[in-house]
Amino acid sequence: MQPHVVFIHGALNDHTVWRAQSRHFAQHGYRVLTPDLPAHGAAPGPALGSVAAMADWLLAQLDAAQIGQAALVGHSLGALIALEAAARAPQRIGHLALLGVAYPMKVAETLLATARSDEPRAIDMVAKWSHTPGHERADELRQLMLRLSRQQSGRHLLHTDLAACNAYDRGEAAAGGVHCPTLFIFGASDVMTPPKAARTLTAALPHARSVTVQAGHAMMVEQPDAINDALLKFCLPEH
Template identity: 30%
Template structure:
């Protein structure tokens, strides 16, 4: 797999499939890795899009100094886009990845051509939430990821998915339990300190798609509706029966919704070029 060593010592592993515009840069959530986006990588690369999917620093096969804020992740994404020659790109993120996407568009609005916010929320952490994230960080450092992953799984995927899709359920559990505790802990502490992104969303001027699973316990439909109201002209899609990971749980429906959003962004053929 290709890798990039950034100027601050992070080594990012990523997939880069397809060649045509617009390029999609997809950001996974916690505690996952780039394989979370496998159904989208395959689907959209086969349809001509360039799809770039990194492991975030501290996750999957990526390494480097521990992050201290979501800005560190955003800097990594821009470094990867620069390395690949992506002047602009469609930026998509799920859960923590959505918050990293919001941080990225806040810091580098000129780089983002369009935005996908999946199963995420924009508000700053509450005092109780900060305590819980810091406690979870200490726990995974001390105990590892297995028990943490076991407890999270019923909230990550819907009852329908657990009952009818053992392959997706096992994939989600495997990603969680094999995540590096140090990377997961650093990200938990960084998320505890995240800012409020509601003003950022009010300033977004690019096409935006908000998606959410109807059964999502972590970021329920009301969170998606809030983001939809904040981003003028945005589209909202609720994927019925899916939990926190509709891109895996309802991959065909998710790809259809995302594909219809992306199609108007494709470059139009030049009629004069065809005549020549």
């Protein structure tokens, strides 16, 4: 049976942040699903306001795609969604990979307020903080977020996503319901979700493995080969 892997993007992102990983896993025989969250990218709205609602939506996507069991790979907000989904339907998740995760994933009040009052400025802040200083592809994330913001003009999508991260309070409980192999991938230079901010989750998932790559929060773009290698070795140990 062809194995499945599902990639879940983060706040005000879409499936395109997973291009390198999607290609890599498809080349290794996986059926790949990279859904856009509601109101993100090509997906219709309205946006969902909580991690719990997003996890339920994700499981419904697995149903619609007739996927019985899959590996879940989530980044940032997407990592919280993957964690919650794995706890809600443990029999359906064969592997769980959490990239750039923190718990609690608290968002600075200044950023939340700016995301509501001046979304372009908040996007500039997030894009800057998501990359190691001077990275050549730093503007790609900014342009993606601006495009998604224009598609949802006036709906404060970045604020909705960040507020969902900030409000999520089920991390430890969800971790207690996860029994599949679990992998944390951290960016050594990540200032958005520094590795130390995941200590509560790593303690709650003592069976999990951890990998650190030399990257910021946008690790899939900064270190695609390292991320691909870590994920594939995790999902397919024989590789």
